[in-house]
Amino acid sequence: MALRGVRVLELAGLAPSPLCGMILADFGAQVVRVDRCPRSAMNADVQGRGKRSLALDLKQGPGAAALRRLCRGADVLVEPFRHGVMEKLGLGPKVLLKENPKLIYARLTGFGQSGKYAKSAGHDINYLALSGVLSKLGRKDENPYAPVNLLADFAGGGVMCAMGIIMALYERTKSGKGQVVDASMVEGAAYLSSFLWKSQNLGLWNRLRGENLLDSGAPFYETYKTLDGKFMAVGAIEPQFYEQLVKGLGLDSDKLPNQLSFSDWPEMKKMFAAIFSKKTQAEWCRIFDGIDACVTPVLSLDEVALHEHNKERSSFIKNDQEEISPRPSPLLSRTPATPSPRRDPFIGEHTEEILLEFGFTKEEIAKLHSEKVIEFNKPKANL
Numbered sequence: 400m401a402l403r404g405v406r407v408l409e410l411a412g413l414a415p416s417p418l419c420g421m422i423l424a425d426f427g428a429q430v431v432r433v434d435r436c437p438r439s440a441m442n443a444d445v446q447g448r449g450k451r452s453l454a455l456d457l458k459q460g461p462g463a464a465a466l467r468r469l470c471r472g473a474d475v476l477v478e479p480f481r482h483g484v485m486e487k488l489g490l491g492p493k494v495l496l497k498e499n500p501k502l503i504y505a506r507l508t509g510f511g512q513s514g515k516y517a518k519s520a521g522h523d524i525n526y527l528a529l530s531g532v533l534s535k536l537g538r539k540d541e542n543p544y545a546p547v548n549l550l551a552d553f554a555g556g557g558v559m560c561a562m563g564i565i566m567a568l569y570e571r572t573k574s575g576k577g578q579v580v581d582a583s584m585v586e587g588a589a590y591l592s593s594f595l596w597k598s599q600n601l602g603l604w605n606r607l608r609g610e611n612l613l614d615s616g617a618p619f620y621e622t623y624k625t626l627d628g629k630f631m632a633v634g635a636i637e638p639q640f641y642e643q644l645v646k647g648l649g650l651d652s653d654k655l656p657n658q659l660s661f662s663d664w665p666e667m668k669k670m671f672a673a674i675f676s677k678k679t680q681a682e683w684c685r686i687f688d689g690i691d692a693c694v695t696p697v698l699s700l701d702e703v704a705l706h707e708h709n710k711e712r713s714s715f716i717k718n719d720q721e722e723i724s725p726r727p728s729p730l731l732s733r734t735p736a737t738p739s740p741r742r743d744p745f746i747g748e749h750t751e752e753i754l755l756e757f758g759f760t761k762e763e764i765a766k767l768h769s770e771k772v773i774e775f776n777k778p779k780a781n782l
């Protein structure tokens with residue numbers, strides 16, 4: 400796998416850093432999640448695939464010292480706390496990079512390492528708001544709408560941070576040096592939305608929110624409810640595809656207003672909605688499958704793995720517990736990701752084996768354990 404041999408320490412966080420760690424693990428890195436100690440009753444990381452867990456109390460001197468030692472033998476550290484937390488623990492980048500100049504020190508935060516909000520709490524919706532992107536999301540005459548916590552947390556946060564880490568690892572092959580990756584979710588969400596800024600002159604966003612081409616203003620870029628309460632997604636932007644859409648709906652384009660007649664869009668939407676409501680999703684699929692009208696079914700998370708196209712590409716995978724999840728993407732032709740089929744680790748499940756691997760002696764481990772700096776959590780049977 401592409402990242403085989405890369406040793407990653409991921410300090411346990413809420414949502415974005417677990418995704419970042421899971422991506423690295425899926426593509427072959429050895430990812431150790433450093434969990435809190437004493438451990439909480441339940442494991443909050445649902446993206447623990449392929450990781451091992453070490454429960455370590457960083458607030459105790461020997462715990463922080465243990466992390467420093469682990470970092471000396473690691474390639475990457477991912478930390479998900481607001482600015483200042485790591486410095487307070489004596490684990491800031493100055494200290495750790497001095498001890499291991501090859502370390503990639505990735506800081507995945509909402510507001511970044513500097514600026515007025517650097518030390519403020521926040522969540523996806525706040526980062527998206529500050530990036531400007533949230534102002535563009537939502538339907539006509541409604542408040543801005545944050546689409547789950549996908550854009551800032553995961554796309555602008557977890558994925559961008561993984562990209563930063565991989566670029567830094569690549570650069571290190573030439574310079575031999577590590578560096579700090581300051582991954583701000585505000586900036587990540589804005590950066591991945593560059594198109595919004597760069598396309599201003601195209602007139603794509605001149606109208607109010609929810610009245611434009613790609614923000615649910617246009618009848619040909621919308622979702623429509625079907626007879627059986629499901630939905631179809633329509634993305635027929637180009638005239639040749641729009642023509643196919645109109646045909647598929649059983650309409651005559653000569654009798655319709657021009658595709659780009661903004662003032663007619665609300666009425667056109669009503670007309671399309673009325674037509675879509677007359678047939679089931681399966682019936683619409685039979686009409687539109689194989690036609691270049693850019694019309695597809697809106698599938699539920701349960702349905703995706705059964706869809707013929709996804710089945711043919713094995714786009715969704717099952718783990719040992721029969722849980723379905725997306726296969727890692729993108730597909731690398733020679734060195735594809737091989738996601739672990741095993742369940743996620745319990746907190747502290749691998750504490751001992753990890754410390755041994757990083758050169759701690761059995762005696763040192765026993766001492767840390769007796770001082771309650773680390774915890775073990777060996778599952779009783781093969782669960």
Ligand SMILES: C[C@H](CCC[C@@H](C)[C@H]1CC[C@H]2[C@@H]3[C@H](O)C[C@@H]4C[C@H](O)CC[C@]4(C)[C@H]3C[C@H](O)[C@]12C)C(=O)SCCNC(=O)CCNC(=O)[C@H](O)C(C)(C)COP(=O)(O)OP(=O)(O)OC[C@H]1O[C@@H](n2cnc3c(N)ncnc32)[C@H](O)[C@@H]1OP(=O)(O)O
Pocket residue numbers: 410412413414415433434435436439440441442443444455456457458479480481484487488507508509510519520521522523524548552
């Ligand atoms: C919208 C999303 C958030 C969605 C998250 C949901 C997926 C989850 C939220 C609630 C979860 C559920 C809930 O917990 C109940 C169940 C629990 C069960 O275990 C599992 C099922 C649950 C139902 C569970 C399910 C899900 O997990 C939830 C629904 C987001 O936007 S996430 C993005 C958030 N932002 C960031 O990550 C940006 C950077 N970080 C921050 O800004 C802050 O960390 C944050 C997020 C604001 C939190 O602030 P907080 O004050 O809590 O932390 P920090 O200031 O960063 O400091 C950390 C302190 O912890 C100490 N520490 C860290 N590691 C250790 C260690 N190993 N040992 C000892 N101590 C440690 C560290 O020293 C800091 O201490 P101080 O405060 O004293 O300095």
